[in-house]
Amino acid sequence: MPNNQTLGSNSKSILADTIPIAVSASHSHLSEEDFYHLFGENSKLIKWKDLSQPGQFAAQKVLTIKGPRGQIDNVRILGPFRNDTQIEISQTDAVKLGVSPPIRMSGDLKNSSPITLIGPHGILHKKHGLIIAQAHIHMSETEAALLNVKDQEIVKVEIISEVRQIQMMNVVVRVSPNFMLEMHIDTDEANAAAIATNQHGKLKK
Ligand SMILES: [Zn+2]
Structure with a gap:
């Protein structure tokens, strides 16, 4: 079998510069x-x-x-x-x-x-x-290096959607060895952009 399906979802996300989104109630x-x-x-x-x-x-x-x-x-x-x-x-x-x-x-x-x-x-x-x-993105140091951002940096994230296209401003980057790449937004932000599970955002500097 060709070994081209072994990248985890996070690795794939980084390659595409996209970030998985999780919604916090x-x-x-x-x-x-x-x-x-x-x-x-x-x-x-x-x-x-x-x-x-x-x-x-x-x-x-x-x-x-x-x-x-x-x-x-x-x-x-x-x-x-x-x-x-x-x-x-x-x-x-x-x-x-x-x-x-x-x-x-x-x-x-x-x-x-x-x-x-x-x-x-x-x-x-x-x-x-x-x-x-405040909307924020958790990531490890390796992920931060790949995305070229630093801890506490303020970035924009374009929600990847065919339904409702929204760009979120003032998103804080949080880097820690204990984190994995994931953006956290609340239910209001998710509803505003009609965000469902497994949706992604694109990081903009
Ligand atoms: Zn969080």
Whole structure:
């Protein structure tokens, strides 16, 4: 058999300069302390399924988030635990909750919005931690070199689509040895461009 089908999907993507897109629904990252407060001291953060970035997983547990106007149930917890609790929602969910969180990179929680978290065992009124995640591309150092971009660089991504052609601006490149090539957008961004699973984008400098 000719050995010309052995490239992984990521390698193929790089050859074509295209990036697989994954859509994130509103979700939460919790500190260990906040998790036990919400779910009880004997609770465990058990994996439901792996996410594409190595070591990251969707947990079995979900919580409720509440703002001045409304609440959203079944918000998935992603693991592992983080040092700081961070809730990432779409602008649509922000309107539903009655809050105005900033568009931020994950981990940048300065002046992020307050939010109430409700679990089966407790309630937490967080003074900050709510953001709308800025669209970003995870990649390894090798992938960054091949795509000729650096960590924290701002790029544009043209969504490859026959349905609705959209170019996303202000997309942040995030490089780490633990990452694999994948662009993360939220449900509003996906809906705006009618993006379905297995769609790709083209990186533009
Ligand atoms: Zn991400």
